[in-house]
Amino acid sequence: MAAIEIDGVQKVFDGMERAAVAEVSLTVADGECLVLVGPSGCGKSTLLRMIAGIERVSGGQIRIDGADVTDREARDRDIAMVFQNYALYPHMTVEENLHFGLKIRKMPKAERNKRVEAVAQMLRLDELVRRKPGQLSGGQRQRVAMGRAMVREPKALLMDEPLSNLDAKLRVLMRAELARLHGRVGTTTIYVTHDQTEAMTLGDRVAVISDGVLQQVAPPDELYSSPANLFVASFIGSPSINVAEGVVRDGRLVFAGVELPIPPVDLGGRTRVLVGVRPADLNPFDKSGAGAVPLRATVEVAEHLGAEMHVLFPVVGPASHAGTEVSGDQGHEREGVLLADDGSSLFTAVLPAVGSVGPGDRLDLGIDPELLMFFDPETGGSLQRVSSTAGASSR
Amino acid sequence: MTASSGAGSVGPRTGRRHGARHSGRGLTRWLFLLPALVLLAVLIVYPIGDAIRLAFTSWDGFSAPHSIGLSNFEDLLKDKRFKESLLHNLAIVVAIPIWIAVPYAVACGIHTKVAGWRFFRLVFFLPVVLSPVVLGAYYGIVLAESGPLNGALRSVGLGGLAHEWLNDPALTLPVVIGIIIWATFGVGVLIFLAGLANLDEEIVEAAQVDGASRWQIQRHVVFWQLLPVIEFWTVIIVIASFTAFFPLIYTLTKGGPGTATFTVDFDLYSEAFTSGRLGYASAIGVVMMFIILVTCGGLVALLRWRRS
Amino acid sequence: MNAAADSPPLRPRLTARRGIGRPSVGKLAIFVIFAALAASCIYPLLFVASTALRTNADYRASPGGLPSSFTSENFERAFSQLHIGRLALNSLMVVVPAVILIAILACCAAYALVHLEIRLSRLLLAAVICMMALPPTVLLIPIFKLVLDVGLLNNRLGLILVYTALNLPFSIYLLTAFMRSVPVELLRAAGIDGAGPVRTLWSVVLPLIRPGLMTLVTLNFLFLWNELIFSLVILQQGMGRTIMVGIAQFQAQPEKNYGVVAAGLLLSMIPPLLIFVFFQRDLARGLTAGATK
Structure with a gap:
């Protein structure tokens, strides 16, 4: 577990004039769950992928646990990620999927088994460990993807729209499940979604992004009562x-x-x-x-x-x-x-x-x-109340 | 929570210059590609250049090649056997419509699920897996003057149809072309079947509802949708028409009778390794490369143009 | 023919509209033509097998007919005179290493081209496709010179390398198609799990493209086992020749023994036929790759 500092991170894709992510600075505290929310195409996923190390930054710096990881490969950042369509290895059983990351890091078998067992139990995957992803339902796959990320006990957990492939009912259920897991494990988490309800219910703080520009970072209630713009x-x-x-x-x-x-x-x-x-x-x-x-x-x-x-x-x-x-x-x-x-x-x-x-x-x-x-009719910026300065947040 | 090993040991790097980042990773990536690239560069790209260089030399395969300018090409213009070989390749090109039509028709037949179509699909593929050497040897025996084919024709009273299949200058080249078409049509059938499987059945059904006859559907619906596949197969056989004949001719006719079945690739081999004129053979190779380039390029351009 | 008559009309609706009779006559015609074609495809096997199993005298009595007695003499002479065992071994010693080498190099190259974000990957792939269209005969003489110059003439290694290079463009092209079917996110997930490019290739990509690899290996084995011209030029010496060169030269002798030739042919057909029987689907997939896209 660790704090994540994002310092002026920027992404300009080749051949594009506008930045997909424009100099975003953010700090995610140790153990916090920060949600990045915004309409699709706003750059929130790009930002997450830069934090993960699967997209290179065009400028700025990313620090995890105080160490500059900007130039490090994904595998050297000690983070875990849950993908939108889970990206489970289809040729491996659930168990092998969970073991894979630990095996690569050369963890002794006994400890691996202990960890996998614990995670499988926590996510109620015990019955499924011998199955392959193709034989699982959407919700089960989602849990395996969570398990694969959690079993590594990474410094940070990154989630890219992890619930968007589930049907509406299951999504609400899994949302509560994620909140419960975060409460128990407390890993520093960055969660990307386009669904503001998910953002409000899961985030300790929520960062709203539009057009690659960070609009406001605040706890959900503050975002609701004192929006910056x-x-x-x-x-x-x-x-x-x-x-x-x-x-x-x-x-x-x-x-x-x-x-x-x-x-x-x-x-x-x-x-x-x-x-x-x-x-x-x-x-x-x-x-x-x-x-x-x-x-x-x-x-x-x-x-x-x-x-x-x-x-x-x-x-x-x-x-x-x-x-x-x-x-x-x-x-x-x-x-x-x-x-x-x-x-x-x-x-x-x-x-x-x-x-x-x-x-x-x-x-x-x-x-x-x-x-x-x-x-303000021109800029869209919020006009501050004179008496109570407490709730207003600066951009 | 404990951090896993590995990640923590890497110290924070300083001096981020974005241009130079991930350079270590870039090197690994090229290492994957390098062995293949080196091999291709040494054994394909370099030889292409060397083929052109050797075409301007005289070389017997023992002493060092020495440059003789354009005289190989001048000789080619006067070379009767080479011109004859080219003519034979032209005959093969003329046969290309048959080479397209046979597998096309067979694939359509299989696609209608004629009785036993699975069996036919399997069996038609059989000649494809056999080496041209095997086929050459086989037909050398079967088509011999006193071989089984003539024997069979005579025994059923069709002795008049018996020929010296491999010894009649007018007959041997068509026989060789026929064998090549027969030996490769299985691949064509597979390719056309793959195309037919991707066909938009709804359009065919719409045409049926519109009252189109089978022939009209075939002509106006199926054919047009299969055109890209036909183009693909055509390019393949154009290339094959310059290279697939050597092993068969080498084993079946040795270019004979006389020079009746000399093709450009066989001529190239003969000049180089029978007559020991490797520089001259290189010139043949260069001409051949040029012809294929022009033919294939022209063909693709023509088909593209017709489609648009 | 019975089968044709028995098969139910495929589209009853059309049959009814067109009047009866006609479609089944058409189908019968197709069936007869197909049966004849099929016979021409199967007959080589029967003929070679029967000729190999009978004496020369018996063959001369009725070349196309059935044997009246069987003998194993032709096979014995195929081993003693044609040295078919030696030739087959020679072929295997060239073809197997080449097929393995092609598989390794093509895997690595296709993986790098498709998944490792190499700057020039599109250009390189285009170059590879151009090389596919190049007829190998054009390269015969310069490759011969190259092999001669580096002293690998009449050396198996020379032929192995030449075979590998000649079949690489097609193999890389074929594998890139399979590589593309592996979702990028899986590779990203492997990276986050801590796998480097080598580990990702080995543990994630290869298991997923195994069918493609199978196709590649069988196809290349078939091509190289059957190859003649480069083998003829590069392995010229008597005892190192490959099986197709040996057979081609043996059957070219004026007073050849048909039975021995047939025995040699039959034995040389065994690997291709095994591939045909067991890997027919892989071959079909490989040969039609790129036809429909």
């Missing part, structure tokens, strides 16, 4: 944050068709800002806090999910595409901003499932000015 705000959280343009007029903020008092935010003299509100922060008006301002919503779509429901409704004011502008990434898989028929933006509210709500129904929601987030 619009990209992070809209990438983290499901359903995605509602964003619309707000106009400052006569000391009041006009936003989504309602007038609000301006919260203590350093607007820096701007009269137009982007304002975001989390769907979960839009509550029925009667249940909102004291300072809440009423917002009348005409339901366009209501999605009933059992315990809760998602209500989509149009709001007055121009739609904001700032979220996608900041990311600048056309290939990214999140839908853009929802638009109503007349081109105004659609907001989502997550409400407790009460009664049947359908299109055309009117709802009275409350907007709490204290829960609003403000972003």
Whole structure:
């Protein structure tokens, strides 16, 4: 186990002008689980592969346990990796797969057996040790891949979208399993995923990457409550944050068709800002806090999910595409901003499932000015609250 | 947790200059390639150059070759046997359509799952594994004047069809070409069968639904889809037409009767190792290399052009 | 013919539309032609075997017919006069080392070209393919000169090296196709597990391309066992000759004994026939590689 320091690491692929990974600096503490998250093609996997030593860096330095490993081969870095499609050796049994890395490192047989046995037991692979990967189910293969990585007791464990090949149910199960294993073994872990839920549930800290640029590194709750910029705000959280343009007029903020008092935010003299509100922060008006301002919503779509429901409704004011502008990434898989028929933006509210709500129904929601987030319309950067400086993180 | 051995022992390297990194690994990589590359360089690339150099020399195989300029090539222009050999190779080239059509037709036949197709597929491959020397010796016996073939023809009252197969200047070259086609068609069948297996069956079925006849399907659907495979096979047999004949001719006819079955490769061998004119033979080799280069290049270009 | 009549029509729908009769007549014609072709492919074996097993007098009585009595005399003379045992051993002593050497060199080279990220790999592969298209006859004289100059003429090592070089381009090409089917991630995983390039090749890549290696070995054995011209030129001396040279020269004698020639042919066919029987699938895979892509 060891800390990993990434110092200005950069990757420019041959023939490409833009860097796939642009001078990323990060430190993963000993025993920590850091999740790299971002839309596909954002460079998170490239960064992981550079840490693993299977991709060369174009610049910068990588240190594991204090030692500069930038020029070292993967095999000399003492890290283990779990691949997206597991990369188990198809001609070896599960047992042989687990033994392989230890055998290469010339570990005595007795100790090897002990370790393999322990790992097989921990991952409930005991029954499967004589099988070959071709005879295993997806979840079992995933566990073998985990086992192969863990049995080496490496300084760090790198995982590249390890759950993405599993079906939805199994993925949730394995997610919990991974959290449990990390809790027990406590190996320094870097975990790559495009799924923000996975990131939020597994990471001690989460690093959001877009277009090869590190956007923010913070614990999950902080990422959610104080995103550094619009990209992070809209990438983290499901359903995605509602964003619309707000106009400052006569000391009041006009936003989504309602007038609000301006919260203590350093607007820096701007009269137009982007304002975001989390769907979960839009509550029925009667249940909102004291300072809440009423917002009348005409339901366009209501999605009933059992315990809760998602209500989509149009709001007055121009739609904001700032979220996608900041990311600048056309290939990214999140839908853009929802638009109503007349081109105004659609907001989502997550409400407790009460009664049947359908299109055309009117709802009275409350907007709490204290829960609003403000972003610079040009740069997408978060505008800091004046009073509470604690939660804000710097870029 | 303990760090495994090995990794820890390597001290941190300083002075990262990105251009020079992984240089140790680069060397290992080239070590994998080196033995093969050296062998190819010494025994293939260098000889190609040497073949051209020797073509401008006179060399008997004992003394040192000495340069004589273009006179080998001048002699070639006047060499009756060489021109005749070229002509025979031209005859072989003319036979190439048969060389393509036979395996193509046989593969289509097998593909329709005619009764016993597995057996046929196996048996048609049999001549391929046998050495041309064996086939030459075999046909030398079977086609002899008093051999089994003529014997069989006479015994069924077809004595009129009996010929001196290997001694009739007009007949021997076609016989030799026929044997080569027969000996290699098994490979062609396999290649075409592989192509047919990759055929888009849906298009064939669509054509059937459209009411196309078998012949129309064959002509308009199957043939066009198999064209790349046909091209592949054609390139192979064009190369083979210049090189596959030597062992058969060496064992079956020795170029005879007279010079009726001399081909360029056999001529090259004879000039070099029967007449001891290795420089002259090199010139033949260079001409041959040139012809193959032009033929194959032209062929590939033609097929590419026709397809686009 | 019975079989043709018995086989159910493949596409009943079409048969019905075209009227009965016609497709089965077509099939019958195909069957008859195929049967004749098949007979021409099998007959050499039968003829050589029967000629080898009968006396010369018996052969002359009816060359194409069946033997009336059997003898082992031809085989005995194949060993004593043709020295077929010696010739076969000579061939094996050249072919086996060459096949092994080709397999090793081609494996290493294909592995490096496909998986070790060599800068010029595409160019090198293109060069290898060009060499495949080069007819070996063109190289006969310069190779002869080279072997002569380094003093390896009439030396098995000379022929082994020549055979290896001549078959390397095809072998490398064939193996790269198999190498590509090994997922890159497996190699990365091996690297992370601590395996160097040699270990990765040995423990991960080779087990996965074993079928390809099998194909390569059988195909090369067949090619080299049957090869004539380079063997003729490089191993000229009587006692070192390979089997095909020995047979070719023996059968060229004017007063040859058909029975002895046939016995020699039959014995020389044993390795190819064994390969044909046991490795037919490997051969087919090797010969059609590259045909459909």
